[in-house]
Amino acid sequence: xxxxxxxxxxxxxxxxxxxxxxxxxxxxxxxxxxxxxxxxxxxxxxxxxxxxxxxxxxxxxxxxxxxxxxxxxxxxxxxxxxxxxxxxxxxxxxxxxxxxxxxxxxxxxxxxxxxxxxxxxxxxxxxxxxxxxxxxxxxxxxxxxxxxxxxxxxxxxxxxxxxxxxxxxxxxxxxxxxxxxxxxxxxxxxxxxxxxxxxxxxxxxxxxxxxxxxxxxxxxxxxxxxxxxxxxxxxxxxxxxxxxxxxxxxxxxxxxxxxxxxxxxxxxxxxxxxxxxxxxxxxxxxxxxx
Numbered sequence: 001x002x003x004x005x006x007x008x009x010x011x012x013x014x015x016x017x018x019x020x021x022x023x024x025x026x027x028x029x030x031x032x033x034x035x036x037x038x039x040x041x042x043x044x045x046x047x048x049x050x051x052x053x054x055x056x057x058x059x060x061x062x063x064x065x066x067x068x069x070x071x072x073x074x075x076x077x078x079x080x081x082x083x084x085x086x087x088x089x090x091x092x093x094x095x096x097x098x099x100x101x102x103x104x105x106x107x108x109x110x111x112x113x114x115x116x117x118x119x120x121x122x123x124x125x126x127x128x129x130x131x132x133x134x135x136x137x138x139x140x141x142x143x144x145x146x147x148x149x150x151x152x153x154x155x156x157x158x159x160x161x162x163x164x165x166x167x168x169x170x171x172x173x174x175x176x177x178x179x180x181x182x183x184x185x186x187x188x189x190x191x192x193x194x195x196x197x198x199x200x201x202x203x204x205x206x207x208x209x210x211x212x213x214x215x216x217x218x219x220x221x222x223x224x225x226x227x228x229x230x231x232x233x234x235x236x237x238x239x240x241x242x243x244x245x246x247x248x249x250x251x252x253x254x255x256x257x258x259x260x261x262x263x264x265x266x267x268x269x270x271x272x273x274x275x276x277x278x279x280x281x282x283x284x285x286x287x288x289x290x
Contacts, residue, residue, distance in 0.1 A: 001242060004254035006031035008262070013062055013237070016049065021114040026056035036062040036161065039139045039146050049115055050154050059156050062181065066162030068142040071189035147175065161216065164193055169203045173210040179234070180207070183216035186239065197228060201282060204232025222264020226272070230280040 002025045005012035011032035014025050022035065035053040040046050050061065095102035139146070151158050161181035163169050169180045182200060184193035196217045203213055215228040216237040225236045238261070245253035269275070272284055 001246060001251075001254050002029040002033070004242075004251055004258060005029065007255065008258040010258065011059075014058075016115055017113050019111055019114055021117075022049065022052045022056050022058070024114065026058075033058045034060045034062050034159070036064060037150070038064050038067060038137075039142050040137050041139050042137070043149070045116065047153055050150075054155055060159055060178065061150065061154050061156070062159045062161045063147060063150050064161045065142060065147075066164070066183065066185050066189050067138055068140045069138070071185075071191075073188050144171065144175070147172075147177070151175070151177075159214070163203075164199070166199070166202050166206050169199075169211075169213075170206050173207050177211055179212040179214055181214040181216050181237065182233075183237075186217055197231065200228060200231040200233050219261070221268075222261050222266070223268040225261065225265045226268045226280065227285050229277060230284045231282055 002012045002014070002020075006029045009031070011034055012025070012029055013034040013036050014020075014022065015036045016038050018025075026033065033056075035049070035058045037046065037049065053061065095105075147158075147160065157178040159179040159181055160172050160177055162183050162185065163172065163180045164182070164184060169182075172180050180203065182196040182203060184190065184196060187193070196215045200213060200215055207213065212234040213232060214235050214237055215233040216239075219225060219228075219236050219238040220241055228236050241261070242254050242257050245257035247253075249256065269277075269280070274280055274284070
């Protein structure tokens with residue numbers, strides 16, 4: 001994914017709980033890199049990861065603030081989701097029905113949280129429930145003081161991911177945060193949370209350009225990017241789209257989906273009579289009445 005992002009000229013964001021480390025990604029991507037970081041109780045470990053990211057030339061951190069506690073993710077509960085996956089009777093039966101996947105899984109390296117491997121927080125080498133992991137390591141007392149701590153311990157740009165109100169976006173801008181990322185965590189945290197696209201215009205009006213605005217979530221086509229930028233976003237982020245592509249066709253699949261999004265954006269702009277990104281404006285978007 002990191003290699004594909006560099007080829008496409010896009011920043012790549014690496015998760016704290018990724019299966020490849022900060023350094024491994026830096027070795028294969030000389031382009032723009034961001035490090036997504038959580039507010040953990042163990043600040044010593046967080047500071048260590050920030051230092052590693054800075055040493056590896058990551059240009060920004062992305063502080064995720066919408067997982068102070070984990071939402072009740074019904075599918076995870078129903079399926080007993082854990083990392084690495086637990087092997088049970090249903091897994092064996094499913095593996096027999098998909099022998100190619102099973103062979104790849106058996107030959108692959110163990111699934112571990114590469115950035116914290118060997119640390120006291122647990123590294124994923126033993127099966128662990130995601131909800132148990134989050135609830136034991138994430139800090140539910142998250143506040144703006146934590147954002148100040150991150151800013152004082154990071155030399156580059158600071159972004160906040162998980163902004164869901166205009167008021168919080170304004171506070172972030174007042175603090176000098178470089179970018180606010182409007183996100184509801186893919187709809188997996190809080191039922192009824194606002195769609196990021198609905199927040200773009202009011203946040204843009206309130207910030208007046210003091211911080212960049214990134215829309216995270218729901219991007220499946222280039223026309224989705226056009227709408228978000230027209231409403232006032234500076235950029236969009238995508239997760240599911242490239243994960244699906246990666247699962248279906250590997251690295252080439254990620255290349256394909258990034259090109260699909262780029263071509264879709266260019267085509268949508270051309271068909272809308274727009275010659276350049278700065279010409280995009282809210283007049284292109286009409287909201288359907290409910």
